[in-house]
Amino acid sequence: MEQDNKQEYSSRLISSLPYYGVIYIFVIVALITAGYVYFKNIDFITMNSKNILPKQLDSAQAFMLDIAVKKGVTSPPVDVYKLSVSTPELVAKGKGLYESTCSPCHGPDGKGDGPAGANLNPKPRNFHELTGWTNGPSFDKIYLTLQEGITNRGMASYANIPPEDRIAIIQYIRSLNPGYPAISQDGLKALDAAYSLSQGVKQPNQIPVKTAIQKILNDEKGRDSLINKIKMDITANTTDAGAVIFKNKTRSQSRAVNFLADNMKWNDNKNDLAKLIMSDPYSAGFKTEIVSLSDEEWNQLYSYLKNVFSAIKV
Ligand code: HEC
Incomplete structure (x- = not known):
């Protein structure tokens, strides 16, 4: 009796196999479609999980x-x-x-x-x-x-x-x-x-x-792009005497630009600029030989820098 049941069950299984085959094909097609859609949108998907703002801000x-x-x-x-x-x-x-x-x-x-x-x-x-x-x-x-x-x-x-x-x-x-x-x-x-x-x-x-945090982050972003623009202006300028002096007398242009942007009080007059840089040229990104610039050269350096830094708030 039990034997009969088993036999009946397996023969039914065998006779229905073709139907399972149809389901497999259906599942495979569905997987391929899902995979295709995923990869087509991979940029979008990863971009969404990488927040535009730093992650910690969300929490x-x-x-x-x-x-x-x-x-x-x-x-x-x-x-x-x-x-x-x-x-x-x-x-x-x-x-x-x-x-x-x-x-x-x-x-x-x-x-x-x-x-x-x-x-x-x-x-x-x-x-x-x-x-x-x-x-x-x-x-x-x-x-x-x-x-x-x-x-x-x-x-x-x-x-x-x-x-x-x-x-x-x-x-x-x-x-x-x-x-x-x-x-x-x-x-x-x-x-x-x-x-x-x-x-x-x-x-x-x-x-x-x-809103306050957002404002600060935006201010910072704005400032970073201003500083980058200044760096590019200086690199591109090969004619202005002040730009040439700046390039010759800095050991790190990037450091010097950041230093000047952080201490904008220098932009009142040439002497403030000279005093600021000469108090510690090395840490400000300049070569120590800058201390021997002539008065005329300080003038050229000052008027060039004042102009190129004019967008930075004092
Ligand atoms: C958006 C983030 C943020 C929030 C919110 C914030 N602070 Fe600050 N706070 C800072 C940062 C960044 C500094 C470091 C500034 C610096 O080193 O000059 C700071 C520095 C300070 C200082 C030290 C200033 C100094 O002389 O160095 C004090 C005092 C202070 N915060 C008080 C507060 C109080 C009180 C509150 C709440 C009413 C507050 N902060 C909310 C970010 C924040």
Whole structure:
């Protein structure tokens, strides 16, 4: 009985094999079609997985609790003298504000290691270290940084945050290292005078962090392409006396161009240019022999460079 069943089953299997054959052909055709479509679009597919923006920004944007665009308002007067004395409440308030606004770049613990800062150069400041700051770690200098930003180095202005909240954030930052400079009464006085804090401050419009980051990346991209254009102009120019001097007296043209672009204050006058380069020609990308240029040659170099760097913001 059992034997019969088996036989019947296998004979049925054998008789239906031709149908399976049809299915195989169908599957193979489908695979070939899919493969063809994939390879035809391979550029498009890989381009989509490579983001135009650096990858880390996506993850940052995903978790960032962003602020909304808001019209400027006038903030109430602030007592800087009172707020300059740290209290646990002030630090706790500052920590909350820090976490929503600053940690994407400066990291959850203020170590400068936030995901949105990973592609920035220079890196966001590590608030546990007190050396190498651009404006400085003193209370009034941090306030200045928040007010003005250091936009050419990737730090946006946070003038949209009310002064009182900014001071709370500063107090939180200061709590990360006991070595922050003591707050001087003179510093506070100057700060109050500079921003009329005890009179109330008109807040500018607030923009989302995402927009701020985008703005900075665009600024940087714009700047990079300006610098590349300057490098090409210099390479292409074989007639201008200043261009020729520049090429003869640099050991690295690229380094010298970047150095000049980073220190645009030289473009006021020839003496500033000479002083700037001569203070350390080697690290600025120049040959040390540049110190023996004649006055006339400095003139030629200056007027050429001033012209070719005119698109860079001072
Ligand atoms: C888009 C990323 C980004 C965000 C968001 C950001 N920062 Fe920064 N910040 C930077 C970068 C980059 C630097 C480094 C600039 C430099 O080295 O001159 C910096 C530097 C600083 C400095 C040091 C300035 C100095 O003198 O060297 C302070 C203080 C600071 N940020 C405070 C803040 C605070 C407070 C917030 C939040 C309200 C914040 N930052 C949000 C990127 C960011």
